[in-house]
Amino acid sequence: MKNAGAVKTCISCNKSMNLDKFFYKSKASADGRAYYCIPCTKVKQEMYRKSERARLREKEYYKKNIGKITKYAKEYYKENMDVIKAYKRKNTEKIKKYKKEHSKTYVKENADKLKESRKAYVKKNPEKIKEYNRKWRAKKSDLTLPSK
């Protein structure tokens, strides 16, 4: 055998061991042997199995208690509805304010551009503008009529 008596260092425990006795064959590595020694491989496999089991247990728990979990979430929402709603309300105000501020600065910064585009629109759609103005006046007089 070519490799008889050859030694390899495990990249996990850093121990040099007999290649044939302590390293599994592996097509993935350059020398045809695993990077980890057999004891390290076994430890790793055991750790993987344990974490797999824990994962499955968690899944099982979730499946078994889905009713409880959703009920808890619902109850939490119910109990904290005011806080949640208040928080949302607060944020809406913030968002509204931001939008308002933003549109204000946009109009300010683009006043000339907006004016030009409005002018161009009016020039392009004189009939539409006339119609709009007529309707607006009619609506206005409609609104002001009862109070007179």
Ligand SMILES: [Zn+2]
């Ligand atoms: Zn090792």
